[in-house]
Amino acid sequence: MMEQWLESAPSWSNIALFFGLGALFLAVVLTFVTYAILAERKVMGFMQGRIGPNQVGGRFGLLQTVADVLKLLLKEDTIPKAADRPLYVLAPIIAFTPSFMVLAVLPFTDAFRFADIGVGLLYYIAVSGLTTVGVVAGGWASNNKYALLGGMRAAAQMISYEIPLVMSALGVVLLAGSMNLVDIVAAQKDVWFIFAQPLAFLIFFIAAVAELNRTPFDLPEAESELVAGFHVEYSGFRWAFFMLAEYVYMFAMAALVTILFLGGWHPVAFLGWIPGAVWFALKFCAVVFVLIWFRATFPRVRADQLMEFAWKVLLPLSLVNIVLTAVVKAWFF
């Protein structure tokens, strides 16, 4: 149904339709962000033998994040006197906009997807790289040594881990024969790529955690050494924008892992009567849970270990994976 709309001639009703769908999707993503933050606090609380938020909105703290966002809205918006004002204001926007742009190419089910472009995977990686510019600009514009250090670390980390991320995804592209995310999901009808490409999955997942700046790779915002990293000077809604971008990327990355390795909306064996959207949601939630689990259990790596791990372990392994995949594909397919 969506495909017909995408290919129909442009008209005002069409624009209104897509605006409505976009707004609906925005609401879905914002709901996810709200409850992902709550889930993170709850799951981490249970793993650490605490209770987690349980006051606002019933026994499970269901309105805790809503209250937090309201508080952020009402907070005073401070701009340091020595900060570079125009860039300081612009940086959260540069960091946040790409996080929503990447959502356009993700196919959630065979009916519900927005853009169907041939280089979908590359588009995701290219556009998500723009966020780094915002992070570095924010860190520099704050005119604070901790913010600058955090911004530098973020840039170095994101550039380093983007390479194994792309290289490991290449194995999937080789097997699927396409960079179109819809075709990649279609190629997993029989075998999910997590089974065909276990090494690529491991590398991709590690690099994805690093791209998301989450523990054990959360050096850009390491509380104990950098106060809060690149957003230390930000407050109120500008700070909320950085956080929102981070959690929207968590949404996008979990969806991307589901699409690339877990078979997207394809069901498990005989359970085909459950609709594809439910399958996608289940796999997606599993990925998000693993991300939270990582955060609660792993210690942070050191800066030098971080770089060595990317360049000396992940990159060679992903190159080996590409060669292996090419050999397998040439001989057995």
Next chain:
Amino acid sequence: MSGTDIAFFLLALAAIAGGVTMLQLTNVVHMVVALVMTFLGIAGLYVLLSAEFVAVVQVLIYSGAITIIMLFAIMLTRHHRDEKERQTTGGVWHKAVAAISVIAFGLAVYFGIRRLDFGADGSALAGDNVKTIGKLLYSYYTIPFEIVSVILLVALIGAIVLAKKDGKEAGDK
């Protein structure tokens, strides 16, 4: 005027505005951010020409990687913000010559490309952009492709050698 024309004007405006803003700004970091706008505008123009792959690579390499490296280089080196140094030198004659040469260049380019025939419309290739580029690169253009990779390798090794030497000298002192 079709939608493509409107999109072209907006993207071209973004690219040119980014470039002009970059020339007007005095702060180097601001200039890099303005440059990102130019890169993105150009990427949009590639999309209009149905060259999706080139557009995405433009964003990946230029707006992402190269901008970050430039920001790194700028932030890690000391630079004085001397307003005096940037004041324009030269009088009316200087500016007049510059203006005339800009106009002459614009006219030359306009007359040069006005009757240029770009051959067949490439939008038929839009569907499998990547496949076509890949096939051409590894068949017809293999040798240039390999030469480029060797040059990049040489640059990489050269960078390592330069960095190593710096470290040793610093260690001696």
